[in-house]
Amino acid sequence: MPASPSTARAINDRLALSLLQQEGPLTAGQLKQLTGLSRPTVADLVDRLAVAGLITVVGESGEQRRGPNARLYGIVADRAHLAALDVRTGGVGVLVSDLVGRVLAEASVPIGGDTGTGPAVEQAVAAVERTLKRAGLAAAPPREGVRARGRLHTVGIGAPGLIDPASGDLRDSGGLPAWHRSLAAALQERLPGARVTVENETNLAALAEQREGVARDRDTFVLLWLGHGVGAAVVLDGTLRRGASGGTGEIGFLPVPGTPSLPSAWDCDGGFHSLAGSAAVCSLAAEHGLPVPAAPDGPAAAEVIRAAVAATAGEEARAKGRTADRAGGRAEARADAAPSGAAPPADRFLHALADRIAIGAASVVAVLDPGCVVLGGEVGQAGGPVLAGLVEERLRRMSPLLTEVRASTLGGTAVLRGALLTARDRAQDELFAPRDRN
Structure with missing residues (x-):
């Protein structure tokens, strides 16, 4: 059955907006x-x-060129604005953008581990409000009868932990600050004109890698x-999989050899987290024997790995120099050379x-056969192609699946980028929704 004229117009409009x-x-x-539409049809939809x-x-x-045929059409960027939050155990990052994703303001606010739930939530919400102000936006919704251009439309939050698939709320998770679970409700109360959504941080990172990164x-x-x-x-097949309870990918709880205990439902110590966490x-x-920072958090672990990769690259360069010396008949002992073997x-x-890392990766590969594993987060980025190559080499030995x-x-x-992309998608779903535009 052919589509009705109104349905066809809606489909064409959405296609043009997506492009x-x-x-x-x-x-x-x-x-x-x-x-592939006709010239009159395109003129009508424009x-x-x-x-x-x-x-x-x-x-x-x-x-x-001049005239109607030369006009460039673009999405009205200030029709709506977006906020993205990356919520961590030690603070929150905030980003505000327009509808096409152009960043207008951003900030990062540390929140101490001994900060109470109420004060921590207030610090996070205040950071969002300050960032909105720097972007030239008001937190309050527009007055009745005033066109909603320029308003904050959607807030996307990325946070560690499980998201309840029924309610969309962050579930109670052991080891995570209590203020994480209160933040979304507080933002919704203080930003009544905006939609506030929460997603697991790793899922958002994957979305960002799929849309803007290496995947x-x-x-x-x-x-x-x-x-x-x-x-x-x-x-899988272009779709993010969350699982029956929203817990797909909670690999920190994966029981692995080499740890002194097993993880529990409340604590991932003894699981893969105990092998590969910061x-x-x-x-x-x-x-x-490598120097390590006092605080073993994600950025600290990343710095350790960057230093190790740099040191390895330097040693390889020195080794090539020694090989060249020997090839030229000028071999000589060097004080910085490592003992043979x-x-x-x-x-x-x-x-x-x-x-x-290969232990956890091999477990995932054996079950899902994804064909590609992206090492994400601060540590994955810091290790770069060197660490990725070492893990791939081990997977080739451990698994028959390429x-x-x-x-x-x-x-x-990636979490902030994924939160922004999700907020933009949801805002556009509403703003670009098919409606009668005769």
Whole structure:
């Protein structure tokens, strides 16, 4: 049965808006080419979307061209605004953008572990309000009868822990600050004109890697989050999988060899977290004689790994120099050369860390066969291609399933980017929803 004229118009409008979001400003001729629609149909939809306040002329195409055919149409960026939050155990990051994702203001606020729930929530909410003010936005909704352009439309929050699939709320999780669970409700109360949504941080990181990072060419992959804690996000056939209780990817609780106990329903100590969490990474580095920061959090573990990768690269360069000397008949003893057959401490540390990470990765690969594992979080980004290559080498020995291992290019920023992308999608779902635009 053919679509009704109104349904066809709605489909065409949404297609054009999606293209303008993905490609940026386009002429009517470019929209015609990309959509395959006729020239009159494109002209009609451009008029409808402009009257609805969703698109506007933002410039002209080409230096010499003038007239209607040269007009570039783009989404009205200030039709709505978005806020994204990355909620961590030690603070919160905030970002405010317009509807097309252009960042207008951002901030990061530390929140001490001994801060009570009420004061911690107040600090986080105040940080959002200050960031909105710097972006030129008011927290209050527009007055009745005033067009809603420029308002804060959606707030996307990324947080560690489980999200209840029925309510969308953050579930009570052992080891996480109580203020995390109170933040969404407090923001909704203080920002009554906005929609507030919460998503697991690792899921948001995977969304960002799929849309803007190293997994853009993959419909199926697993993101292994390596930071203060560990987690995984599963994308199958282009769709993020959350599981029956919202807990897909809680790999920190995976029982593994090499730990003194088993994890419990309230504590992931004894699970994969005890092998690859930031405290475990710093402890492993200390065992290999490497300097470690006093606070073993995600950024600290990342710094340890960056230093190890740099040291390994330096040693490889020196080794190549020694080989060149010997080839030229100028071999000589060097004080900084490691004993024959002994690897430098940084190299041994990276190999030992890759052994640990491969245990969790191999478990995921055996069950899901994703074809690609992305090492995300601060640690995954810090390890870069060096650590990814070591993990991939071990997976080839441990599993018959061919799996590529890639290092994140977004690292710790992926959660904020994913929260922003999710907020933008949800805002556009409402603003771009099919409606009568005759």
